Amino acid sequence: MKRNGIFFWVGAVVFLIVIALITKLIGNEYPFFAGYVILQFIVLAVAWSILGGHAGYVNFGTSAFFGMGVYTAVFLFKVAGAPLLVQIAAAAAVGALMGFLLGLLTLRMQGIFFSIATIALTIVIETSITNWRYVGGAAGIQLQRPPVTWPFSGYVQMLFFVQAVLVVLAVAVSRYIQNSWIGRGLQALRDDELAAECTGVPTLKLKVLACVISGALMCAAGAPAAMYLQYADPSSAFNLNYSVSVLAMSLIGGTAHWAGPIVGAILLASTQQLLTVTISSEVNVLVLGVMLVLFVVAAPEGLIGLLRRLLRKEGK
Amino acid sequence: MTPSGTDAPLLQISGLTKRFGGFTALDNVSVDIRPGERFGLIGPNGSGKTTLINCISGAFRTEARTVLFRGEDITQLPAHVRTRRGIARSFQIPRPFKSMTVVENLMVALDFAVATDPMVSAADRHDTAMSILTGMGLASKADASATTLSQVELRKMELARAMATRPKLLISDEAMAGLSSSEVDEVLDLLMSLADHDITVIMIEHIMQAVMRFSQRVMCLEAGKIIAIGAPNEVMANQRVQEAYLGT
Numbered sequence: 001m002k003r004n005g006i007f008f009w010v011g012a013v014v015f016l017i018v019i020a021l022i023t024k025l026i027g028n029e030y031p032f033f034a035g036y037v038i039l040q041f042i043v044l045a046v047a048w049s050i051l052g053g054h055a056g057y058v059n060f061g062t063s064a065f066f067g068m069g070v071y072t073a074v075f076l077f078k079v080a081g082a083p084l085l086v087q088i089a090a091a092a093a094v095g096a097l098m099g100f101l102l103g104l105l106t107l108r109m110q111g112i113f114f115s116i117a118t119i120a121l122t123i124v125i126e127t128s129i130t131n132w133r134y135v136g137g138a139a140g141i142q143l144q145r146p147p148v149t150w151p152f153s154g155y156v157q158m159l160f161f162v163q164a165v166l167v168v169l170a171v172a173v174s175r176y177i178q179n180s181w182i183g184r185g186l187q188a189l190r191d192d193e194l195a196a197e198c199t200g201v202p203t204l205k206l207k208v209l210a211c212v213i214s215g216a217l218m219c220a221a222g223a224p225a226a227m228y229l230q231y232a233d234p235s236s237a238f239n240l241n242y243s244v245s246v247l248a249m250s251l252i253g254g255t256a257h258w259a260g261p262i263v264g265a266i267l268l269a270s271t272q273q274l275l276t277v278t279i280s281s282e283v284n285v286l287v288l289g290v291m292l293v294l295f296v297v298a299a300p301e302g303l304i305g306l307l308r309r310l311l312r313k314e315g316k
Numbered sequence: 317m318t319p320s321g322t323d324a325p326l327l328q329i330s331g332l333t334k335r336f337g338g339f340t341a342l343d344n345v346s347v348d349i350r351p352g353e354r355f356g357l358i359g360p361n362g363s364g365k366t367t368l369i370n371c372i373s374g375a376f377r378t379e380a381r382t383v384l385f386r387g388e389d390i391t392q393l394p395a396h397v398r399t400r401r402g403i404a405r406s407f408q409i410p411r412p413f414k415s416m417t418v419v420e421n422l423m424v425a426l427d428f429a430v431a432t433d434p435m436v437s438a439a440d441r442h443d444t445a446m447s448i449l450t451g452m453g454l455a456s457k458a459d460a461s462a463t464t465l466s467q468v469e470l471r472k473m474e475l476a477r478a479m480a481t482r483p484k485l486l487i488s489d490e491a492m493a494g495l496s497s498s499e500v501d502e503v504l505d506l507l508m509s510l511a512d513h514d515i516t517v518i519m520i521e522h523i524m525q526a527v528m529r530f531s532q533r534v535m536c537l538e539a540g541k542i543i544a545i546g547a548p549n550e551v552m553a554n555q556r557v558q559e560a561y562l563g564t
Contacts, residue, residue: 185424192413194375198395199481201424
């Protein structure tokens with residue numbers, strides 16, 4: 001376990017160094033635009049799987065958390081010109097609070113009822129933001145990026161790097177949860193909530209904790225999106241596509257291991273980017289749907305589950 | 317039995333009533349269980365046996381001061397806190413953590429139910445789990461997935477998981493249902509050996525020979541009411557108990 005930890009952190013540092021070098025070496029901005037989206041989806045999918053994978057509570061409210069992150073950034077930027085890091089930290093705090101309230105109110109409900117409540121949350125928040133003039137209302141709001149800070153050569157490169165740091169953070173948190181008592185408790189309550197409770201697992205507390213961590217990471221992932229697009233409007237910030245894509249990425253990657261959502265996000269997000277450029281952005285959704293159906297039928301435990309099954313067969 | 321145990325009851329149930337809508341599942345049930353006692357709970361299907369243990373273990377909430385454990389009112393505590401205080405149970409239909417191995421099932425109990433001592437490493441907890449499994453005769457299955465176990469192994473694993481919470485009171489809910497007669501003896505011997513370790517055991521069972529052999533005292537419920545309580549022979553000889561069971 002200890003050795004794995006060293007490998008993980010060395011890998012994380014190498015990843016960040018490579019990302020930093022890429023921002024220096026590639027002059028063209030487009031790879032960063034596309035790469036940013038992929039990194040953003042990795043954070044979202046990893047964050048989603050903390051509650052959806054470990055605890056088995058399917059959250060359809062990813063877009064609520066993501067959109068809240070976007071609008072926390074918009075609000076802070078408009079009110080005080082807050083720098084990017086402050087926007088992200090504040091978004092994480094807002095996400096944690098949202099996760100706490102949502103968890104406390106809805107996690108007493110089991111299974112599908114929680115999922116329905118999370119859809120409602122998205123609609124409630126989107127409607128509120130749509131009617132809030134100060135942050136642009138339904139028409140949206142234009143944002144002027146501040147000058148980029150050293151050592152970055154462009155704002156998009158900086159956002160790309162910041163999102164990569166968020167990826168490392170999210171994966172580290174998810175990995176920690178999986179390997180710790182929190183993960184064992186969540187896994188137990190996913191298998192059988194009553195049995196878990198009678199074995200000493202504080203099920204409600206753990207579910208709320210998972211919801212808080214997951215919410216904080218999702219909101220944090222949304223915060224840089226305002227500066228990325230230099231524009232925010234409710235119907236795209238709270239777009240249900242985020243919820244569906246992130247759910248599909250986690251399930252297709254597999255939620256049994258922290259690496260699953262990463263694999264799923266890279267696979268699906270790059271496919272989506274490719275399709276958007278080559279065919280159209282509408283085809284994305286179709287491909288997403290078809291892939292989800294294929295995986296649910298052929299590999300219900302996702303790519304990670306498929307890999308494990310193959311390895312086990314080989315072992316035998 | 318411990319000599320001091322005769323005075324202060326471990327578990328006191330007083331005036332416990334549980335209704336589901338208009339249906340009264342438990343009607344003014346009062347009983348004291350002494351420390352170290354082996355207590356048998358019998359009664360026809362639907363008489364309220366499982367409801368009673370759900371009220372004790374915390375799956376159902378009840379009115380204040382109806383359930384006292386070691387002299388303290390536990391009615392307002394959630395189930396996991398009751399487990400930590402020393403009440404463990406097995407389930408009528410086994411409820412293993414299916415995505416885990418047998419030893420991991422026990423690790424859940426060791427991680428959560430037992431007061432966490434930072435000095436106790438994960439390796440030590442694993443050793444504890446293994447020694448419990450060895451005691452149950454399940455050591456060879458430690459790394460098997462819980463889904464691959466046979467019925468009797470599942471029952472034993474549930475008891476092992478309950479034991480891993482270091483209970484003072486263990487409630488076994490029909491741990492022998494559906495087992496062959498030799499398997500019944502195996503599980504019964506296990507329960508007997510637990511009682512030797514100063515653990516109070518409440519056993520719900522339909523297999524009368526097992527109840528007779530195991531229990532120091534037996535209580536019979538019918539339609540939520542206690543109809544007989546006392547030494548096993550007396551309860552079996554009781555006419556109302558025989559009527560409840562045989563329907564005559």
